[in-house]
Amino acid sequence: MGATTIDGKATAAAERERIATEVTALGEHGIVPGLAAVLVGDDPASEVYVRQKERMCERVGMRSLGERLDAEVSQSELLEVVDRLNADPAVSGIIVQMPLPDHLDEVEAQERTDPTKDVDGLHPENAGRLMRGDPRFVPATPLGCAVLLATYEIAVSGANIVVLGRSQLVGRPLATLLSAKPSPGGPVGNATVTVCHTRTRDLAAHTRAADVIVVAAGVAGALTADMVSPGATVIDVGIHRAEDGSLHGDVTDPTVEEVAGALTPVPGGVGPMTVTMLLENTVRAARIQAGLPAV
Ligand SMILES: Nc1nc(=O)c2c([nH]1)NC[C@@H]1CN(c3ccc(C(=O)N[C@@H](CCC(=O)O)C(=O)O)cc3)C=[N+]21
Numbered sequence: 412m413g414a415t416t417i418d419g420k421a422t423a424a425a426e427r428e429r430i431a432t433e434v435t436a437l438g439e440h441g442i443v444p445g446l447a448a449v450l451v452g453d454d455p456a457s458e459v460y461v462r463q464k465e466r467m468c469e470r471v472g473m474r475s476l477g478e479r480l481d482a483e484v485s486q487s488e489l490l491e492v493v494d495r496l497n498a499d500p501a502v503s504g505i506i507v508q509m510p511l512p513d514h515l516d517e518v519e520a521q522e523r524t525d526p527t528k529d530v531d532g533l534h535p536e537n538a539g540r541l542m543r544g545d546p547r548f549v550p551a552t553p554l555g556c557a558v559l560l561a562t563y564e565i566a567v568s569g570a571n572i573v574v575l576g577r578s579q580l581v582g583r584p585l586a587t588l589l590s591a592k593p594s595p596g597g598p599v600g601n602a603t604v605t606v607c608h609t610r611t612r613d614l615a616a617h618t619r620a621a622d623v624i625v626v627a628a629g630v631a632g633a634l635t636a637d638m639v640s641p642g643a644t645v646i647d648v649g650i651h652r653a654e655d656g657s658l659h660g661d662v663t664d665p666t667v668e669e670v671a672g673a674l675t676p677v678p679g680g681v682g683p684m685t686v687t688m689l690l691e692n693t694v695r696a697a698r699i700q701a702g703l704p705a706v
Pocket residue numbers: 456457459460463506507508509510531551552580650658677678679680681682683685686
């Protein structure tokens with residue numbers, strides 16, 4: 412038997428064809444969407460992200476700008492970079508990659524980002540709009556997960572979904588998105604969502620009752636086969652680099668694949684969708700800044 416593989420790489424490639432068409436249409440208005448990523452220090456997951464982002468921007472005809480800052484950079488120097496990108500008309504979207512080194516204040520950097528350029532959706536205004544059911548930028552990873560579920564026609568409406576993880580970037584917004592009343596043309600919603608985390612008592616009881624489990628714990632080994640009900644869908648958001656350079660998700664137990672009905676691989680699952688939805692948000696940002704209707 413074995414689970415259906417949810418092919419994020421192929422789904423992302425199809426989504427990029429649509430995005431490339433939108434980029435071409437904007438080009439006719441003289442607009443080239445540009446994405447700036449601020450990377451402080453050398454977090455390995457962020458390094459993977461930067462590289463993929465630059466490749467994919469190029470493929471769809473967008474501009475990509477990398478701002479690499481030393482791990483020792485001060486908070487005021489970081490904020491100056493954000494201010495400069497806010498003021499730069501060639502920059503449509505800005506992301507400050509997480510996690511930042513401990514001496515830096517992430518929230519202050521997020522609040523400093525122009526909310527119309529905040530393609531990660533982390534500015535309180537954008538996070539608040541998502542909570543209110545009127546999103547401007549849905550964070551790329553949650554949006555990518557929702558698009559995968561829709562593409563593979565995995566029932567979300569009325570389903571029991573466990574989101575394992577409660578980060579501002581993934582778990583929190585994903586739970587909001589999946590439980591929301593979907594807006595017309597918007598992504599999937601109407602699920603019954605349980606947000607679980609490291610302090611959840613009897614986690615396995617929750618995951619075993621789930622039709623869909625999204626593992627966004629950031630901890631390798633967070634989900635084992637005994638925690639999965641037969642046929643359930645498992646979306647693995649984790650990304651870890653092993654000593655030998657290979658990439659792995661939060662799911663490390665190989666028997667999960669024998670129990671689950673569908674499973675995202677790492678690499679080739681959520682990762683490529685994240686990059687692609689970031690491009691989508693950047694096109695949206697460019698349209699908003701140009702006074703065009705957001706698509
Ligand atoms: N503000 C912020 N927003 C983020 O969205 C964010 C972040 N900070 N910090 C770092 C993490 C990590 N992340 C990845 C996205 C895509 C891949 C990706 O493309 N993965 C490919 C790997 C391809 C390869 O190199 O082999 C895959 O899974 O197939 C990886 C990692 C986004 N993050």
